[in-house]
Every structure is written in C-alpha cells, then in structure tokens.
Amino acid sequence: xxxxxxxxxxxxxxxxxxxxxxxxxxxxxxxxxxxxxxxxxxxxxxxxxxxxxxxxxxxxxxxxxxxxxxxxxxxxxxxxxxxxxxxxxxxxxxxxxxxxxxxxxx
Amino acid sequence: xxxxxxxxxxxxxxxxxxxxxxxxxxxxxxxxxxxxxxxxxxxxxxxxxxxxxxxxxxxxxxxxxxxxxxxxxxxxxxxxxxxxxxxxxxxxxxxxxxxxxxxxxxxxxxxxxxxxxxxxxxxxxxxxxxxxxxxxxxxxxxxxxxxxxxxxxxxxxxxxxxxxxxxxxxxxxxxxxxxxxxxxxxxxxxxxxxxxxxxxxxxxxxxxxxxxxxxxxxxxxxxxxxxxxxxxxxxxxxxxxxxxxxxxxxxxxxxxxxxxxxxxxxxxxxxxxxxxxxxxxxxxxxxxxxxxxxxxxxxxxxxxxxxxxxxxxxxxxxxxxxxxxxxxxxxxxxxxxxxxxxxxxxxxxxxxxxxxxxxxxxxxxxxxxxxxxxxxxxxxxxxxxxxxxxxxxxxxxxxxxxxxxxxxxxxxxxxxxxxxxxxxxxxxxxxxxxxxxxxxxxxxxxxxxxxxxxxx
Numbered sequence: 001x002x003x004x005x006x007x008x009x010x011x012x013x014x015x016x017x018x019x020x021x022x023x024x025x026x027x028x029x030x031x032x033x034x035x036x037x038x039x040x041x042x043x044x045x046x047x048x049x050x051x052x053x054x055x056x057x058x059x060x061x062x063x064x065x066x067x068x069x070x071x072x073x074x075x076x077x078x079x080x081x082x083x084x085x086x087x088x089x090x091x092x093x094x095x096x097x098x099x100x101x102x103x104x105x106x
Numbered sequence: 107x108x109x110x111x112x113x114x115x116x117x118x119x120x121x122x123x124x125x126x127x128x129x130x131x132x133x134x135x136x137x138x139x140x141x142x143x144x145x146x147x148x149x150x151x152x153x154x155x156x157x158x159x160x161x162x163x164x165x166x167x168x169x170x171x172x173x174x175x176x177x178x179x180x181x182x183x184x185x186x187x188x189x190x191x192x193x194x195x196x197x198x199x200x201x202x203x204x205x206x207x208x209x210x211x212x213x214x215x216x217x218x219x220x221x222x223x224x225x226x227x228x229x230x231x232x233x234x235x236x237x238x239x240x241x242x243x244x245x246x247x248x249x250x251x252x253x254x255x256x257x258x259x260x261x262x263x264x265x266x267x268x269x270x271x272x273x274x275x276x277x278x279x280x281x282x283x284x285x286x287x288x289x290x291x292x293x294x295x296x297x298x299x300x301x302x303x304x305x306x307x308x309x310x311x312x313x314x315x316x317x318x319x320x321x322x323x324x325x326x327x328x329x330x331x332x333x334x335x336x337x338x339x340x341x342x343x344x345x346x347x348x349x350x351x352x353x354x355x356x357x358x359x360x361x362x363x364x365x366x367x368x369x370x371x372x373x374x375x376x377x378x379x380x381x382x383x384x385x386x387x388x389x390x391x392x393x394x395x396x397x398x399x400x401x402x403x404x405x406x407x408x409x410x411x412x413x414x415x416x417x418x419x420x421x422x423x424x425x426x427x428x429x430x431x432x433x434x435x436x437x438x439x440x441x442x443x444x445x446x447x448x449x450x451x452x453x454x455x456x457x458x459x460x461x462x463x464x465x466x467x468x469x470x471x472x473x474x475x476x477x478x479x480x481x482x483x484x485x486x487x488x489x490x491x492x493x494x495x496x497x498x499x500x501x502x503x504x505x506x507x508x509x510x511x512x513x514x515x516x517x518x519x520x521x522x523x524x525x526x527x528x529x530x531x532x533x534x535x536x537x538x539x540x541x542x543x544x545x546x547x548x549x550x551x552x553x554x555x556x557x558x559x560x561x562x
Contacts, residue, residue: 016357018145018538019242024353050470057242063359065376066350072357074242076470080148081537082407082455082488085466087148095472 002101004041007032013092018079021051021089022072023096033067039101042069050095052076109291110135111325113308114174114337118142118167118184118199119159120320122311126337130324131174137290138175141283141309142199143186145402145538146355152255152404153536155194164199169206172275176212181269183276183286190404191257191280193222199277204560211562214275217268220554221260221279223401225252227552228544236545237401243541250539254405261365261399262289263549269293271557279553280402282364283309287325296327302369303389304332306362307348314351315341335383342382349376365400365549367393396545399552403540408455409492410532411499413485415506415521421513422520423463423481429509430458433502440501449489454498458506459484483521492531499529 004011010026025042027033036042044058053073061070077084086092112135115122119142130138143151147158157164168184175182188195196218203216228251231237237251257280266289268276278286287305292298304325307314312321315336322337336343352371353359362369374388417423438451459465461482464474485502489495507521546552 014355015146016355017541018149019244019541020357022353022355022357024350026350026353050472052470059358061359063349063353065374066346066353066359068350068353068359070353070359078244078538079145080150082410082486082535083457085459085468088146091466094467095470 015089021075025069027067109327112138114322116311119164139183139286143189149404149536152190155192158189185278185281185286217273219278221257223256256403258552259400264553265289298391299389331387345376398543404536411495413503413528415483417481455488457486503528
C-alpha cells in the first residue's frame with residue numbers, strides 16, 4: 001500500500017492570504033510525482049469533502065518543474081476569526097498524510 | 107548589463123548572519139531590500155497597528171542594513187513596516203532608524219510612504235464602483251470600509267517616485283513584497299518577466315534555500331536570465347528548491363498578481379549553475395489594462411478572556427457531548443441573571459476547544475470518533491467589552507469544573523486548571539474584512555510620501 005506520505009517529501013498547508021487555504025504536495029522525485037498525478041487521488045471532490053469547499057472553487061495545479069501538486073480553496077473560516085482554530089493554516093493537511101494512493105491506471 | 111539585488115532576510119527583525127550580509131555587500135548590489143510585514147500573523151497587527159517582531163530584533167537588523175547601505179551608497183528599501191504596514195508601523199521603524207543614525211553617525215535622505223486609507227476616500231471609491239472583490243471575498247458594505255483599519259498595498263511606483271526625489275532609505279507602509287525588489291531594476295530597464303520573477307524568488311530571503319533559514323539571497327539580473335545564490339556559503343539552492351518557492355503561500359504557483367500586471371512563471375526554466383546557485387529564465391510579465399491596489403482591512407470583533415484546562419477522567423470525557431450543550435444553555439441564563447438583562451447572551455460567544463479530540467480540524471476530522479484518554483480544554487469567551495468577557499469567563503470556568511456527571515453523586519470536579527486564576531484576559535480581537543482591490547486614478551493617489559533629512 002502506497003500512502004501520500006510515501007510519495008511526498010513535504011506535505012504542508014498554509015494560508016495564501018486570509019481567505020485562501022493552500023496545500024503543497026512536494027513529491028520525493030520525478031517517479032513519485034508521476035505516480036501521484038496518474039493516481040487521480042487529489043481531486044476537487046476530495047478537498048470539497050474534507051474541507052467543506054465547493055468543488056468548483058478548488059484549484060488544482062500540477063507544477064512539473066517543482067514536482068509538486070498545488071491545491072487551493074476558500075478557507076472554511078477566515079484566518080484568525082473567532083472560531084478559527086489554525087491561524088496559519090499549518091495543520092490542515094493532517095487528514096491527507098496517510099491517504100492511500102490508488103494504483104496507477106494503465 | 108547586470109543589476110545586482112541584495113535580499114538580506116525574509117523579514118526585517120527575523121535576523122540574518124552578519125557575515126552573510128558582508129558577503130552580499132562585497133558583491134556590490136544596486137539595491138538592498140526586504141519586507142517587514144505580512145497578513146500571515148493574523149488580523150491583530152493590522153487592527154492594533156502593533157508590530158509582531160520586537161523593537162530589539164528590528165533594531166538589530168536595521169542597524170546592520172543602514173550601515174551596509176552607507177558603505178555602498180545604494181538605496182535601502184523596506185516595505186510593510188511594523189508588520190501591518192500601517193502608518194504607525196512606518197513611524198515606529200522611522201523612529202528606530204533615526205535612533206540608529208544618531209548612534210552610528212549615519213546621514214541619509216529618508217522617505218516615509220504611508221499606506222493607511224482614508225475612510226472618505228474609500229467610501230468615494232465604493233460609490234463609484236472602484237472597489238472590486240477578489241475570489242473568495244467576504245460581503246462588504248460602506249461600514250466595512252469605514253470601521254476598523256484599511257491599508258492599500260503599494261506597487262513599485264510610489265517607491266520609485268521617492269527614489270527619484272532623492273531618497274536613500276525608503277520606509278514604506280503596506281507594500282507588495284515583490285515591488286520592493288522590482289522597483290530599482292525596473293528603473294534600470296531590465297526585462298519585466300525576469301525582474302518580477304527574481305523579486306518573487308528572493309522576497310522571503312533564504313526561505314527557499316536548503317536548509318531554509320533566516321538569511322539572505324543575492325541576485326545577478328542580466329539581459330536574458332537571472333542567477334540567484336544564498337549569502338550563507340553553507341546553504342544552497344537547487345532548481346527544484348527555487349521552482350518550489352513559487353508555491354509558498356500563493357494560491358496559484360504560476361501566476362502572481364501585482365498592481366500593474368501578472369507575473370506568469372509557467373514557462374520558467376531553472377538550471378543549476380553549480381551546487382548552490384541557480385539560473386532562471388523564461389518568465390513573462392503581462393501588464394494589466396487596469397491598475398489595482400489590494401486592500402487589507404481589519405476591524406474589532408470584541409474582547410476575549412480565555413481559560414485553559416484539562417480532563418483526564420474517561421467518565422467525564424464520555425459525558426461531554428451532552429454536558430457541553432447543557433452548559434451553554436446554563437451560561438445564557440446566567441448572563442441574563444448576572445447582568446440583569448444589560449448584556450444580551452447573543453453578544454457573548456462562549457467556545458470550547460477540546461484538544462485531543464477536535465480542536466484543530468473540528469467536525470471535519472476523519473478520526474474524531476477515536477476516544478481520547480486525556481483532553482485539553484480551551485475555553486474562549488468573546489464579548490463586547492473586556493469587563494463582560496472576564497465576568498462571563500469566571501462563571502464559565504467555575505461551572506465547567508463542576509459539570510454534573512450522572513454516574514457521580516455529589517459535587518464532581520471535572521476540569522483540571524493549571525493556573526490560578528484560571529482566566530486570562532486577551533484584550534481586543536479583530537477579523538480580516540476585505541479581499542478586494544481598489545482601482546485608483548493613478549498608482550500614487552492612495553499613498554503619501556514624506557521626505558526627511560536624517561543627519562547624525
């Protein structure tokens with residue numbers, strides 16, 4: 001079983017301004033990057049489910065030169081608002097770490 | 107043609123090695139620039155105008171930078187002074203600069219560029235349809251623009267004007283991080299795609315180096331490429347680390363929006379020059395038809411008092427899902443009772459965060475059904491005044507430590523409080539209010555520049 005953490009040397013979440021949450025999946029190498037892309041794991045629907053976003057507002061960008069996948073979506077709560085629990089957005093990626101990466105579809 | 111840029115650190119006050127700065131100075135930069143702020147630390151700094159980093163840390167960095175500038179005779183540009191880039195932040199850093207000048211025998215022409223926005227100006231813009239939302243933007247009305255504090259994020263133009271008017275040291279209010287590094291190369295006529303990409307690359311200093319650090323980067327910008335290297339000889343850059351930096355705290359890694367246009371790094375190519383230097387080519391800058399200035403706003407939400415505790419007994423933990431809603435109902439009644447109707451319970455927010463169960467991801471945590479054996483409890487009371495928040499927190503903390511547990515007879519003690527008193531006043535709390543741009547008549551009209559001769 002391959003997990004997201006197996007393929008990534010860094011998985012992080014951060015704010016991109018007070019209203020956007022952004023995730024970086026930095027792959028370990030070219031092969032990991034290709035595997036992750038081909039798996040179809042990181043979809044707007046996945047992030048919509050986990051973070052309550054409208055899938056149409058989830059942006060997914062594949063950055064070949066950085067061997068990274070970037071996902072951005074509207075923040076569930078604006079940064080620092082009274083019920084916001086993660087002012088820097090720094091731990092929002094946690095449920096993704098152990099996600100199983102489906103086998104490459106040939 | 108070669109334009110050299112020294113980016114000494116990711117943020118004024120974050121620190122850097124003096125030897126690294128010396129190395130950068132020896133490479134004879136045309137400009138030294140860094141930023142001193144961000145929204146990333148939250149709405150408090152813009153709301154209050156207080157800085158995040160200490161006066162001591164800012165003084166330490168600024169002293170070294172002012173001396174380096176004096177040695178080189180080149181501009182020193184610092185943006186988003188005082189964390190939020192409010193006028194108070196500019197004045198704070200200016201005061202430190204004057205103090206250092208007197209102590210070190212430095213003289214320079216100082217320009218202060220203020221970015222606070224006048225509510226009357228913003229109201230006029232709003233009525234003329236010159237305030238536009240960015241995705242995702244909160245709903246606003248006129249009062250959003252007049253209550254609280256709003257700053258505009260300046261582009262290169264006010265900085266370039268200050269330099270034209272003779273400034274050696276520019277202390278800017280809220281400014282685009284990249285504009286600080288782009289201002290001088292643009293005047294010198296470099297390629298816009300390379301300028302803005304180089305600026306984007308160095309804006310966080312050595313954050314994109316291996317290992318990431320609070321230290322500097324140096325850029326050699328030439329006709330068809332730029333070379334970038336870390337100033338610390340023990341640190342290195344790779345094509346991958348430089349390319350990856352475009353992802354950091356940015357929604358779209360390929361497109362970076364500036365007041366005057368958009369940097370597009372889709373076709374950028376990153377090549378290793380050696381083990382620690384990278385050559386970059388290929389980015390393009392697309393000027394916009396409309397000049398836009400991003401607005402940042404922060405307004406007061408209320409005042410907070412918190413209490414921190416812990417729960418270890420599984421019997422108590424198991425009861426919480428029923429006890430906490432009951433407690434909330436009790437607190438509403440108690441607010442009525444204690445304040446004799448003078449405080450509306452709807453104006454008071456009482457929030458429990460259960461660390462160990464659902465404090466960070468809350469209801470969205472896929473693992474929240476797992477039973478914890480110990481819970482941290484953060485109780486947060488937010489109210490219209492500090493006195494009300496404090497008064498409510500005292501009975502909330504007290505009642506929380508004596509929740510009625512059906513299995514236990516008599517007065518149970520249900521929360522461990524590490525502090526006496528358990529309540530801590532947190533002061534005012536703020537919220538960000540704007541994700542919008544203004545469309546000004548000129549790139550200058552939202553900013554005010556004051557020149558001053560500083561002599562030792």
